[in-house]
Amino acid sequence: MSFKVLTSIKSVDNFLLEHRNNKKISLIHTMGNIHEGHIALIKRAIKETDIVIVSIFINIIQFDKTEDINNYPENLNKDKKILKELGVHALFAPKLDTIYPQNYSSYIIVDGLSDVLCGITKPLQCNGFTTLMCKLFNIVKPHYLYLGEKDYQQLIIIKKMIDDLEFNITVKSVQTVREKSGLALSTRNSFLSPREIIDANLLYKALKHAKDLFKKGEYSTNKLINAIENTLHEGVTLQVDYIAIVDSDTLNKLMTATKGSHIIIACYCGSTRLIDNISLKG
Amino acid sequence: MSFKVLTSIKSVDNFLLEHRNNKKISLIHTMGNIHEGHIALIKRAIKETDIVIVSIFINIIQFDKTEDINNYPENLNKDKKILKELGVHALFAPKLDTIYPQNYSSYIIVDGLSDVLCGITKPLQCNGFTTLMCKLFNIVKPHYLYLGEKDYQQLIIIKKMIDDLEFNITVKSVQTVREKSGLALSTRNSFLSPREIIDANLLYKALKHAKDLFKKGEYSTNKLINAIENTLHEGVTLQVDYIAIVDSDTLNKLMTATKGSHIIIACYCGSTRLIDNISLKG
Numbered sequence: 001m002s003f004k005v006l007t008s009i010k011s012v013d014n015f016l017l018e019h020r021n022n023k024k025i026s027l028i029h030t031m032g033n034i035h036e037g038h039i040a041l042i043k044r045a046i047k048e049t050d051i052v053i054v055s056i057f058i059n060i061i062q063f064d065k066t067e068d069i070n071n072y073p074e075n076l077n078k079d080k081k082i083l084k085e086l087g088v089h090a091l092f093a094p095k096l097d098t099i100y101p102q103n104y105s106s107y108i109i110v111d112g113l114s115d116v117l118c119g120i121t122k123p124l125q126c127n128g129f130t131t132l133m134c135k136l137f138n139i140v141k142p143h144y145l146y147l148g149e150k151d152y153q154q155l156i157i158i159k160k161m162i163d164d165l166e167f168n169i170t171v172k173s174v175q176t177v178r179e180k181s182g183l184a185l186s187t188r189n190s191f192l193s194p195r196e197i198i199d200a201n202l203l204y205k206a207l208k209h210a211k212d213l214f215k216k217g218e219y220s221t222n223k224l225i226n227a228i229e230n231t232l233h234e235g236v237t238l239q240v241d242y243i244a245i246v247d248s249d250t251l252n253k254l255m256t257a258t259k260g261s262h263i264i265i266a267c268y269c270g271s272t273r274l275i276d277n278i279s280l281k282g
Numbered sequence: 283m284s285f286k287v288l289t290s291i292k293s294v295d296n297f298l299l300e301h302r303n304n305k306k307i308s309l310i311h312t313m314g315n316i317h318e319g320h321i322a323l324i325k326r327a328i329k330e331t332d333i334v335i336v337s338i339f340i341n342i343i344q345f346d347k348t349e350d351i352n353n354y355p356e357n358l359n360k361d362k363k364i365l366k367e368l369g370v371h372a373l374f375a376p377k378l379d380t381i382y383p384q385n386y387s388s389y390i391i392v393d394g395l396s397d398v399l400c401g402i403t404k405p406l407q408c409n410g411f412t413t414l415m416c417k418l419f420n421i422v423k424p425h426y427l428y429l430g431e432k433d434y435q436q437l438i439i440i441k442k443m444i445d446d447l448e449f450n451i452t453v454k455s456v457q458t459v460r461e462k463s464g465l466a467l468s469t470r471n472s473f474l475s476p477r478e479i480i481d482a483n484l485l486y487k488a489l490k491h492a493k494d495l496f497k498k499g500e501y502s503t504n505k506l507i508n509a510i511e512n513t514l515h516e517g518v519t520l521q522v523d524y525i526a527i528v529d530s531d532t533l534n535k536l537m538t539a540t541k542g543s544h545i546i547i548a549c550y551c552g553s554t555r556l557i558d559n560i561s562l563k564g
Protein backbone atom coordinates (compact mmCIF):
# COMPACT_ATOMS: atom_id res chain seq x y z
CA MET A 1 0.00 0.00 0.00
CA SER A 2 1.48 3.35 -0.97
CA PHE A 3 1.74 6.31 1.41
CA LYS A 4 -1.25 8.67 1.11
CA VAL A 5 -1.59 12.27 2.20
CA LEU A 6 -5.21 13.05 3.04
CA THR A 7 -6.41 16.57 3.77
CA SER A 8 -10.22 16.34 3.53
CA ILE A 9 -12.56 14.28 5.66
CA LYS A 10 -14.04 12.74 2.51
CA SER A 11 -10.59 11.50 1.47
CA VAL A 12 -10.19 9.75 4.83
CA ASP A 13 -13.61 8.10 4.36
CA ASN A 14 -12.63 6.84 0.92
CA PHE A 15 -9.27 5.59 2.15
CA LEU A 16 -10.98 3.69 4.97
CA LEU A 17 -13.69 2.25 2.71
CA GLU A 18 -10.97 0.87 0.48
CA HIS A 19 -8.78 -0.60 3.21
CA ARG A 20 -10.94 -1.25 6.21
CA ASN A 21 -12.10 -4.88 5.89
CA ASN A 22 -11.34 -6.36 9.26
CA LYS A 23 -8.04 -4.55 9.43
CA LYS A 24 -6.83 -3.09 12.70
CA ILE A 25 -6.50 0.65 12.32
CA SER A 26 -4.33 2.76 14.59
CA LEU A 27 -4.11 6.50 15.03
CA ILE A 28 -1.18 8.58 16.20
CA HIS A 29 -1.91 12.26 16.58
CA THR A 30 0.86 14.83 16.41
CA MET A 31 1.28 18.56 15.93
CA GLY A 32 3.98 17.83 13.35
CA ASN A 33 7.76 18.10 13.72
CA ILE A 34 8.01 14.35 13.93
CA HIS A 35 10.74 13.42 16.42
CA GLU A 36 12.01 10.22 18.04
CA GLY A 37 9.14 10.37 20.57
CA HIS A 38 6.57 10.18 17.78
CA ILE A 39 8.66 7.63 15.91
CA ALA A 40 8.56 5.28 18.92
CA LEU A 41 4.75 5.42 18.81
CA ILE A 42 4.64 4.92 15.06
CA LYS A 43 7.03 1.95 15.12
CA ARG A 44 4.94 0.19 17.76
CA ALA A 45 1.74 0.87 15.84
CA ILE A 46 3.28 -0.49 12.63
CA LYS A 47 4.36 -3.62 14.48
CA GLU A 48 1.00 -4.19 16.17
CA THR A 49 -1.68 -3.02 13.71
CA ASP A 50 -2.53 -3.27 10.01
CA ILE A 51 -3.13 0.33 9.02
CA VAL A 52 -1.31 3.20 10.69
CA ILE A 53 -2.71 6.70 10.25
CA VAL A 54 -0.78 9.69 11.57
CA SER A 55 -2.52 13.03 11.96
CA ILE A 56 -0.72 16.35 11.91
CA PHE A 57 -2.77 19.27 13.13
CA ILE A 58 -1.83 22.25 15.25
CA ASN A 59 -4.86 22.32 17.49
CA ILE A 60 -5.36 26.03 17.83
CA ILE A 61 -8.08 25.68 20.51
CA GLN A 62 -5.68 24.03 22.96
CA PHE A 63 -3.30 26.98 22.94
CA ASP A 64 -3.90 29.94 25.19
CA LYS A 65 -2.90 33.49 24.41
CA THR A 66 0.38 33.32 26.28
CA GLU A 67 1.71 30.88 23.75
CA ASP A 68 2.75 32.13 20.40
CA ILE A 69 1.08 29.57 18.19
CA ASN A 70 2.61 31.23 15.16
CA ASN A 71 6.05 30.28 16.41
CA TYR A 72 5.12 26.64 16.55
CA PRO A 73 7.40 25.21 13.89
CA GLU A 74 5.96 23.52 10.81
CA ASN A 75 7.95 21.15 8.65
CA LEU A 76 5.25 19.33 6.73
CA ASN A 77 7.44 18.26 3.83
CA LYS A 78 10.12 16.88 6.12
CA ASP A 79 7.42 15.13 8.20
CA LYS A 80 5.87 13.53 5.11
CA LYS A 81 9.22 12.13 4.09
CA ILE A 82 9.87 10.65 7.54
CA LEU A 83 6.36 9.12 7.77
CA LYS A 84 6.64 7.59 4.32
CA GLU A 85 10.01 6.07 5.12
CA LEU A 86 8.68 4.63 8.38
CA GLY A 87 5.93 2.80 6.48
CA VAL A 88 2.98 4.86 7.74
CA HIS A 89 -0.04 4.18 5.52
CA ALA A 90 -1.70 7.57 5.60
CA LEU A 91 -1.11 11.07 6.88
CA PHE A 92 -4.21 13.08 7.74
CA ALA A 93 -3.17 16.73 7.61
CA PRO A 94 -6.37 18.76 7.58
CA LYS A 95 -6.55 22.51 7.21
CA LEU A 96 -7.73 24.55 10.18
CA ASP A 97 -11.20 25.14 8.77
CA THR A 98 -11.66 21.46 7.91
CA ILE A 99 -11.57 20.76 11.64
CA TYR A 100 -12.99 24.03 12.98
CA PRO A 101 -15.23 25.65 10.39
CA GLN A 102 -16.77 29.04 11.17
CA ASN A 103 -19.35 28.86 13.96
CA TYR A 104 -17.79 25.68 15.35
CA SER A 105 -19.26 25.23 18.83
CA SER A 106 -19.16 21.66 20.24
CA TYR A 107 -16.69 20.77 22.98
CA ILE A 108 -15.98 17.79 25.20
CA ILE A 109 -15.28 18.44 28.85
CA VAL A 110 -14.01 15.83 31.28
CA ASP A 111 -15.04 17.07 34.71
CA GLY A 112 -12.55 16.73 37.52
CA LEU A 113 -9.69 15.76 35.23
CA SER A 114 -9.57 18.74 32.87
CA ASP A 115 -9.70 21.28 35.67
CA VAL A 116 -6.68 20.16 37.70
CA LEU A 117 -2.91 20.37 37.11
CA CYS A 118 -2.34 21.72 33.56
CA GLY A 119 -6.06 22.51 33.41
CA ILE A 120 -5.58 25.26 36.00
CA THR A 121 -2.78 27.07 34.20
CA LYS A 122 -3.99 26.21 30.73
CA PRO A 123 -7.77 25.79 30.90
CA LEU A 124 -8.23 25.51 27.15
CA GLN A 125 -5.61 22.84 26.70
CA CYS A 126 -7.52 19.90 28.11
CA ASN A 127 -10.94 20.61 26.58
CA GLY A 128 -9.27 21.53 23.32
CA PHE A 129 -7.46 18.21 23.19
CA THR A 130 -10.51 16.06 24.04
CA THR A 131 -12.57 17.91 21.45
CA LEU A 132 -10.00 17.36 18.71
CA MET A 133 -9.56 13.71 19.66
CA CYS A 134 -13.34 13.11 19.58
CA LYS A 135 -13.40 14.53 16.05
CA LEU A 136 -10.37 12.50 14.96
CA PHE A 137 -11.97 9.35 16.38
CA ASN A 138 -15.10 9.96 14.31
CA ILE A 139 -13.12 10.78 11.18
CA VAL A 140 -10.40 8.09 11.33
CA LYS A 141 -12.44 5.47 13.26
CA PRO A 142 -9.33 3.84 14.74
CA HIS A 143 -9.32 0.67 16.84
CA TYR A 144 -6.14 1.76 18.61
CA LEU A 145 -4.80 5.08 19.76
CA TYR A 146 -1.06 5.26 20.44
CA LEU A 147 -0.20 7.98 22.92
CA GLY A 148 3.03 8.89 24.67
CA GLU A 149 3.24 9.09 28.44
CA LYS A 150 4.95 12.48 28.50
CA ASP A 151 1.70 14.37 28.92
CA TYR A 152 0.33 12.05 31.57
CA GLN A 153 -2.73 14.14 32.35
CA GLN A 154 -3.69 14.12 28.67
CA LEU A 155 -3.31 10.34 28.58
CA ILE A 156 -5.61 9.88 31.59
CA ILE A 157 -8.20 12.36 30.28
CA ILE A 158 -8.37 10.68 26.88
CA LYS A 159 -8.70 7.25 28.47
CA LYS A 160 -11.54 8.56 30.63
CA MET A 161 -13.26 10.21 27.67
CA ILE A 162 -13.02 7.03 25.58
CA ASP A 163 -14.43 5.05 28.45
CA ASP A 164 -17.20 7.48 29.37
CA LEU A 165 -18.38 8.18 25.85
CA GLU A 166 -18.13 4.54 24.71
CA PHE A 167 -15.65 5.00 21.92
CA ASN A 168 -14.59 1.51 20.91
CA ILE A 169 -10.88 2.36 21.01
CA THR A 170 -7.99 0.81 22.92
CA VAL A 171 -5.35 3.23 24.16
CA LYS A 172 -1.77 2.00 23.91
CA SER A 173 0.47 4.21 25.99
CA VAL A 174 4.14 4.31 25.13
CA GLN A 175 7.02 5.23 27.43
CA THR A 176 8.44 8.71 27.06
CA VAL A 177 11.50 8.83 24.82
CA ARG A 178 14.36 10.77 26.40
CA GLU A 179 17.68 12.32 25.47
CA LYS A 180 20.71 10.66 27.06
CA SER A 181 20.52 13.45 29.64
CA GLY A 182 17.03 12.31 30.63
CA LEU A 183 15.25 15.26 29.00
CA ALA A 184 11.92 14.14 27.56
CA LEU A 185 11.78 14.69 23.79
CA SER A 186 9.51 17.53 22.75
CA THR A 187 9.16 19.88 19.81
CA ARG A 188 9.46 22.64 22.37
CA ASN A 189 13.02 21.61 23.24
CA SER A 190 14.07 23.35 20.02
CA PHE A 191 13.06 26.67 21.64
CA LEU A 192 15.61 26.22 24.45
CA SER A 193 18.96 28.05 24.65
CA PRO A 194 22.06 26.00 25.59
CA ARG A 195 21.78 27.34 29.18
CA GLU A 196 18.08 26.43 29.32
CA ILE A 197 18.78 22.91 28.06
CA ILE A 198 21.13 22.36 30.99
CA ASP A 199 18.37 23.51 33.36
CA ALA A 200 15.69 21.48 31.54
CA ASN A 201 17.67 18.33 32.27
CA LEU A 202 16.90 18.94 35.96
CA LEU A 203 13.21 17.98 35.50
CA TYR A 204 13.88 14.29 35.05
CA LYS A 205 16.77 14.38 37.51
CA ALA A 206 14.37 15.77 40.14
CA LEU A 207 11.73 13.14 39.34
CA LYS A 208 14.23 10.27 39.57
CA HIS A 209 15.64 11.63 42.81
CA ALA A 210 12.14 11.81 44.34
CA LYS A 211 11.44 8.26 43.20
CA ASP A 212 14.68 7.13 44.87
CA LEU A 213 13.61 8.83 48.10
CA PHE A 214 10.22 7.09 47.84
CA LYS A 215 11.93 3.73 47.40
CA LYS A 216 13.98 4.45 50.50
CA GLY A 217 10.77 4.97 52.49
CA GLU A 218 9.84 8.65 52.12
CA TYR A 219 6.07 8.59 51.57
CA SER A 220 5.19 12.15 52.56
CA THR A 221 4.22 13.93 49.35
CA ASN A 222 5.09 17.30 50.93
CA LYS A 223 8.64 16.14 51.61
CA LEU A 224 8.99 14.59 48.16
CA ILE A 225 7.75 17.81 46.57
CA ASN A 226 10.24 19.80 48.66
CA ALA A 227 13.05 17.57 47.42
CA ILE A 228 11.95 18.15 43.82
CA GLU A 229 11.81 21.92 44.40
CA ASN A 230 15.32 21.85 45.80
CA THR A 231 16.63 20.10 42.70
CA LEU A 232 14.76 22.44 40.36
CA HIS A 233 16.08 25.50 42.22
CA GLU A 234 19.52 24.64 40.81
CA GLY A 235 18.18 25.76 37.42
CA VAL A 236 18.36 29.55 37.22
CA THR A 237 16.07 29.70 34.17
CA LEU A 238 13.44 27.41 35.70
CA GLN A 239 10.16 28.58 37.19
CA VAL A 240 7.90 25.88 38.61
CA ASP A 241 4.30 25.93 37.39
CA TYR A 242 3.28 22.99 39.54
CA ILE A 243 4.62 19.81 41.12
CA ALA A 244 1.93 17.30 42.01
CA ILE A 245 1.87 13.78 43.39
CA VAL A 246 -1.38 12.23 42.29
CA ASP A 247 -3.25 8.97 42.03
CA SER A 248 -2.22 7.46 38.69
CA ASP A 249 -5.85 6.86 37.63
CA THR A 250 -7.89 9.69 39.15
CA LEU A 251 -5.19 12.41 39.22
CA ASN A 252 -6.36 13.23 42.75
CA LYS A 253 -3.64 14.91 44.80
CA LEU A 254 -2.27 12.74 47.59
CA MET A 255 -0.81 13.34 51.06
CA THR A 256 0.90 9.98 51.06
CA ALA A 257 2.68 8.54 48.04
CA THR A 258 2.14 4.90 47.05
CA LYS A 259 3.24 2.67 44.18
CA GLY A 260 0.02 3.69 42.46
CA SER A 261 1.09 7.35 42.44
CA HIS A 262 2.50 9.53 39.73
CA ILE A 263 4.64 12.63 40.12
CA ILE A 264 3.87 15.29 37.53
CA ILE A 265 5.91 18.45 36.93
CA ALA A 266 5.21 21.49 34.78
CA CYS A 267 7.95 24.09 34.59
CA TYR A 268 8.73 27.20 32.62
CA CYS A 269 12.25 27.05 31.29
CA GLY A 270 12.82 30.61 30.16
CA SER A 271 9.59 31.22 28.27
CA THR A 272 9.13 27.57 27.24
CA ARG A 273 6.75 25.39 29.20
CA LEU A 274 7.99 21.85 29.77
CA ILE A 275 6.24 18.90 31.38
CA ASP A 276 7.42 15.55 32.64
CA ASN A 277 6.26 12.79 34.97
CA ILE A 278 7.31 9.55 36.61
CA SER A 279 5.44 6.58 38.00
CA LEU A 280 6.38 5.41 41.50
CA LYS A 281 5.70 1.82 40.47
CA GLY A 282 8.61 -0.58 39.94
CA MET B 283 -35.70 -11.04 12.58
CA SER B 284 -37.24 -11.37 16.02
CA PHE B 285 -37.62 -8.46 18.46
CA LYS B 286 -34.67 -8.22 20.86
CA VAL B 287 -34.44 -6.46 24.20
CA LEU B 288 -30.85 -5.39 24.89
CA THR B 289 -29.74 -3.99 28.20
CA SER B 290 -25.94 -4.18 28.09
CA ILE B 291 -23.58 -2.42 25.70
CA LYS B 292 -22.01 -5.76 24.82
CA SER B 293 -25.41 -7.13 23.74
CA VAL B 294 -25.83 -4.17 21.38
CA ASP B 295 -22.38 -4.86 19.91
CA ASN B 296 -23.26 -8.50 19.32
CA PHE B 297 -26.61 -7.61 17.78
CA LEU B 298 -24.92 -5.17 15.42
CA LEU B 299 -22.15 -7.61 14.48
CA GLU B 300 -24.79 -10.12 13.50
CA HIS B 301 -26.98 -7.77 11.50
CA ARG B 302 -24.87 -4.89 10.34
CA ASN B 303 -23.63 -5.90 6.86
CA ASN B 304 -24.42 -2.88 4.74
CA LYS B 305 -27.77 -2.45 6.43
CA LYS B 306 -29.07 1.01 7.22
CA ILE B 307 -29.47 1.35 10.95
CA SER B 308 -31.75 3.93 12.53
CA LEU B 309 -32.05 5.09 16.12
CA ILE B 310 -35.05 6.57 17.88
CA HIS B 311 -34.39 7.67 21.42
CA THR B 312 -37.24 7.94 23.94
CA MET B 313 -37.72 8.16 27.68
CA GLY B 314 -40.35 5.42 27.42
CA ASN B 315 -44.13 5.75 27.55
CA ILE B 316 -44.30 5.22 23.82
CA HIS B 317 -47.04 7.43 22.39
CA GLU B 318 -48.29 8.39 18.91
CA GLY B 319 -45.49 10.96 18.63
CA HIS B 320 -42.85 8.24 19.02
CA ILE B 321 -44.85 5.88 16.83
CA ALA B 322 -44.76 8.38 13.95
CA LEU B 323 -40.94 8.40 14.19
CA ILE B 324 -40.75 4.62 14.40
CA LYS B 325 -43.08 4.05 11.44
CA ARG B 326 -41.02 6.34 9.25
CA ALA B 327 -37.79 4.66 10.33
CA ILE B 328 -39.23 1.23 9.59
CA LYS B 329 -40.27 2.39 6.14
CA GLU B 330 -36.94 4.03 5.32
CA THR B 331 -34.23 1.90 6.98
CA ASP B 332 -33.31 -1.76 7.47
CA ILE B 333 -32.78 -2.04 11.21
CA VAL B 334 -34.69 0.11 13.68
CA ILE B 335 -33.35 0.39 17.21
CA VAL B 336 -35.38 2.22 19.86
CA SER B 337 -33.72 3.29 23.09
CA ILE B 338 -35.60 3.82 26.33
CA PHE B 339 -33.63 5.64 28.99
CA ILE B 340 -34.67 8.27 31.49
CA ASN B 341 -31.69 10.55 31.18
CA ILE B 342 -31.26 11.60 34.77
CA ILE B 343 -28.59 14.21 33.95
CA GLN B 344 -30.98 16.26 31.83
CA PHE B 345 -33.44 16.74 34.69
CA ASP B 346 -32.93 19.53 37.16
CA LYS B 347 -33.97 19.45 40.77
CA THR B 348 -37.28 21.17 40.19
CA GLU B 349 -38.52 18.18 38.28
CA ASP B 350 -39.53 15.10 40.12
CA ILE B 351 -37.75 12.47 38.07
CA ASN B 352 -39.26 9.78 40.25
CA ASN B 353 -42.71 10.75 39.02
CA TYR B 354 -41.69 10.22 35.45
CA PRO B 355 -43.88 7.28 34.49
CA GLU B 356 -42.37 3.97 33.45
CA ASN B 357 -44.28 1.36 31.51
CA LEU B 358 -41.52 -0.82 30.13
CA ASN B 359 -43.64 -3.92 29.60
CA LYS B 360 -46.32 -1.99 27.77
CA ASP B 361 -43.64 -0.23 25.70
CA LYS B 362 -41.97 -3.53 24.76
CA LYS B 363 -45.30 -4.88 23.51
CA ILE B 364 -45.96 -1.78 21.38
CA LEU B 365 -42.42 -1.76 19.91
CA LYS B 366 -42.60 -5.47 19.06
CA GLU B 367 -45.96 -5.04 17.34
CA LEU B 368 -44.66 -2.08 15.36
CA GLY B 369 -41.84 -4.24 13.97
CA VAL B 370 -38.96 -2.56 15.79
CA HIS B 371 -35.88 -4.80 15.60
CA ALA B 372 -34.30 -4.05 18.95
CA LEU B 373 -34.98 -2.12 22.12
CA PHE B 374 -31.95 -0.81 23.98
CA ALA B 375 -33.06 -0.26 27.56
CA PRO B 376 -29.92 0.17 29.64
CA LYS B 377 -29.81 0.55 33.39
CA LEU B 378 -28.73 3.87 34.82
CA ASP B 379 -25.23 2.67 35.74
CA THR B 380 -24.69 1.14 32.31
CA ILE B 381 -24.84 4.66 30.90
CA TYR B 382 -23.51 6.63 33.87
CA PRO B 383 -21.24 4.45 36.01
CA GLN B 384 -19.82 5.91 39.19
CA ASN B 385 -17.28 8.68 38.53
CA TYR B 386 -18.80 9.38 35.13
CA SER B 387 -17.39 12.73 34.04
CA SER B 388 -17.44 13.44 30.27
CA TYR B 389 -19.93 15.91 28.82
CA ILE B 390 -20.62 17.49 25.45
CA ILE B 391 -21.41 21.18 25.37
CA VAL B 392 -22.66 23.04 22.32
CA ASP B 393 -21.71 26.67 22.90
CA GLY B 394 -24.23 29.32 21.98
CA LEU B 395 -27.05 26.82 21.41
CA SER B 396 -27.18 25.06 24.78
CA ASP B 397 -27.15 28.31 26.73
CA VAL B 398 -30.19 30.02 25.19
CA LEU B 399 -33.95 29.38 25.46
CA CYS B 400 -34.45 26.15 27.45
CA GLY B 401 -30.76 26.24 28.31
CA ILE B 402 -31.34 29.29 30.52
CA THR B 403 -34.14 27.80 32.60
CA LYS B 404 -32.82 24.26 32.45
CA PRO B 405 -29.05 24.44 32.06
CA LEU B 406 -28.55 20.72 32.52
CA GLN B 407 -31.10 19.70 29.96
CA CYS B 408 -29.17 20.57 26.82
CA ASN B 409 -25.73 19.29 27.87
CA GLY B 410 -27.37 16.22 29.36
CA PHE B 411 -29.11 15.41 26.10
CA THR B 412 -26.04 15.91 23.88
CA THR B 413 -23.96 13.76 26.23
CA LEU B 414 -26.46 10.92 26.17
CA MET B 415 -26.84 11.12 22.41
CA CYS B 416 -23.06 11.03 21.91
CA LYS B 417 -22.96 7.84 23.97
CA LEU B 418 -25.92 6.31 22.13
CA PHE B 419 -24.28 7.13 18.79
CA ASN B 420 -21.12 5.30 19.85
CA ILE B 421 -23.06 2.34 21.22
CA VAL B 422 -25.72 1.91 18.51
CA LYS B 423 -23.66 3.34 15.61
CA PRO B 424 -26.75 4.40 13.67
CA HIS B 425 -26.74 5.85 10.15
CA TYR B 426 -29.98 7.73 10.80
CA LEU B 427 -31.43 9.47 13.82
CA TYR B 428 -35.17 10.08 13.80
CA LEU B 429 -36.12 13.02 15.98
CA GLY B 430 -39.41 14.84 16.48
CA GLU B 431 -39.69 18.58 15.95
CA LYS B 432 -41.48 19.25 19.23
CA ASP B 433 -38.28 20.10 21.07
CA TYR B 434 -36.93 22.28 18.30
CA GLN B 435 -33.90 23.51 20.25
CA GLN B 436 -32.87 19.93 20.97
CA LEU B 437 -33.17 19.10 17.28
CA ILE B 438 -30.93 22.02 16.27
CA ILE B 439 -28.38 21.27 18.99
CA ILE B 440 -28.11 17.62 18.01
CA LYS B 441 -27.72 18.52 14.34
CA LYS B 442 -24.96 20.96 15.28
CA MET B 443 -23.22 18.41 17.48
CA ILE B 444 -23.35 15.73 14.77
CA ASP B 445 -21.95 18.21 12.29
CA ASP B 446 -19.25 19.65 14.55
CA LEU B 447 -18.02 16.34 15.94
CA GLU B 448 -18.16 14.51 12.58
CA PHE B 449 -20.60 11.82 13.54
CA ASN B 450 -21.58 10.15 10.27
CA ILE B 451 -25.30 10.31 11.03
CA THR B 452 -28.19 11.82 9.09
CA VAL B 453 -30.91 13.44 11.17
CA LYS B 454 -34.47 12.87 9.95
CA SER B 455 -36.78 15.29 11.68
CA VAL B 456 -40.44 14.38 11.87
CA GLN B 457 -43.37 16.77 12.29
CA THR B 458 -44.86 17.03 15.77
CA VAL B 459 -47.88 14.78 16.27
CA ARG B 460 -50.82 16.66 17.83
CA GLU B 461 -54.15 15.96 19.46
CA LYS B 462 -57.16 17.15 17.47
CA SER B 463 -57.09 20.21 19.73
CA GLY B 464 -53.59 21.04 18.48
CA LEU B 465 -51.84 20.04 21.73
CA ALA B 466 -48.45 18.49 20.95
CA LEU B 467 -48.25 14.89 22.20
CA SER B 468 -46.02 14.47 25.24
CA THR B 469 -45.67 12.03 28.11
CA ARG B 470 -46.05 15.08 30.31
CA ASN B 471 -49.62 15.65 29.10
CA SER B 472 -50.65 12.78 31.39
CA PHE B 473 -49.72 15.02 34.36
CA LEU B 474 -52.32 17.65 33.36
CA SER B 475 -55.69 18.12 35.06
CA PRO B 476 -58.78 18.58 32.83
CA ARG B 477 -58.61 22.36 33.44
CA GLU B 478 -54.89 22.41 32.60
CA ILE B 479 -55.50 20.49 29.37
CA ILE B 480 -57.90 23.22 28.23
CA ASP B 481 -55.20 25.81 28.94
CA ALA B 482 -52.45 23.71 27.36
CA ASN B 483 -54.37 23.77 24.08
CA LEU B 484 -53.70 27.53 23.99
CA LEU B 485 -49.99 26.98 23.19
CA TYR B 486 -50.58 25.81 19.64
CA LYS B 487 -53.51 28.19 19.22
CA ALA B 488 -51.18 31.08 20.12
CA LEU B 489 -48.47 29.86 17.73
CA LYS B 490 -50.91 29.49 14.84
CA HIS B 491 -52.41 32.91 15.53
CA ALA B 492 -48.95 34.51 15.48
CA LYS B 493 -48.16 32.75 12.21
CA ASP B 494 -51.41 34.10 10.73
CA LEU B 495 -50.43 37.62 11.81
CA PHE B 496 -47.00 37.12 10.22
CA LYS B 497 -48.63 36.02 6.96
CA LYS B 498 -50.76 39.16 7.05
CA GLY B 499 -47.60 41.27 7.23
CA GLU B 500 -46.73 41.62 10.93
CA TYR B 501 -42.95 41.15 11.03
CA SER B 502 -42.17 42.82 14.37
CA THR B 503 -41.18 40.02 16.72
CA ASN B 504 -42.14 42.19 19.72
CA LYS B 505 -45.68 42.55 18.40
CA LEU B 506 -45.93 38.87 17.52
CA ILE B 507 -44.72 37.94 21.01
CA ASN B 508 -47.30 40.33 22.53
CA ALA B 509 -50.03 38.62 20.53
CA ILE B 510 -48.89 35.21 21.81
CA GLU B 511 -48.81 36.51 25.38
CA ASN B 512 -52.36 37.79 25.00
CA THR B 513 -53.58 34.38 23.86
CA LEU B 514 -51.70 32.57 26.63
CA HIS B 515 -53.11 34.94 29.25
CA GLU B 516 -56.50 33.33 28.64
CA GLY B 517 -55.13 30.23 30.40
CA VAL B 518 -55.37 30.75 34.17
CA THR B 519 -53.03 27.84 34.92
CA LEU B 520 -50.38 28.97 32.40
CA GLN B 521 -47.17 30.72 33.30
CA VAL B 522 -44.87 31.66 30.45
CA ASP B 523 -41.25 30.55 30.77
CA TYR B 524 -40.22 32.13 27.47
CA ILE B 525 -41.52 33.05 24.05
CA ALA B 526 -38.81 33.50 21.46
CA ILE B 527 -38.71 34.19 17.74
CA VAL B 528 -35.41 32.90 16.48
CA ASP B 529 -33.47 32.07 13.36
CA SER B 530 -34.39 28.48 12.49
CA ASP B 531 -30.75 27.40 12.17
CA THR B 532 -28.80 29.48 14.68
CA LEU B 533 -31.55 30.00 17.30
CA ASN B 534 -30.46 33.66 17.45
CA LYS B 535 -33.26 35.92 18.66
CA LEU B 536 -34.64 38.22 15.97
CA MET B 537 -36.16 41.71 15.90
CA THR B 538 -37.80 41.03 12.56
CA ALA B 539 -39.50 37.75 11.71
CA THR B 540 -38.87 36.10 8.34
CA LYS B 541 -39.89 32.85 6.66
CA GLY B 542 -36.64 31.42 8.04
CA SER B 543 -37.78 32.05 11.62
CA HIS B 544 -39.19 29.78 14.25
CA ILE B 545 -41.40 30.71 17.19
CA ILE B 546 -40.63 28.68 20.30
CA ILE B 547 -42.71 28.64 23.49
CA ALA B 548 -42.04 27.12 26.89
CA CYS B 549 -44.82 27.37 29.45
CA TYR B 550 -45.61 26.00 32.86
CA CYS B 551 -49.13 24.61 32.91
CA GLY B 552 -49.73 24.16 36.61
CA SER B 553 -46.47 22.47 37.61
CA THR B 554 -45.92 20.78 34.24
CA ARG B 555 -43.53 22.36 31.76
CA LEU B 556 -44.72 22.21 28.16
CA ILE B 557 -42.93 23.27 24.98
CA ASP B 558 -44.08 23.84 21.42
CA ASN B 559 -42.92 25.63 18.29
CA ILE B 560 -43.93 26.61 14.80
CA SER B 561 -42.02 27.45 11.63
CA LEU B 562 -43.02 30.64 9.82
CA LYS B 563 -42.24 28.98 6.50
CA GLY B 564 -45.10 27.98 4.18
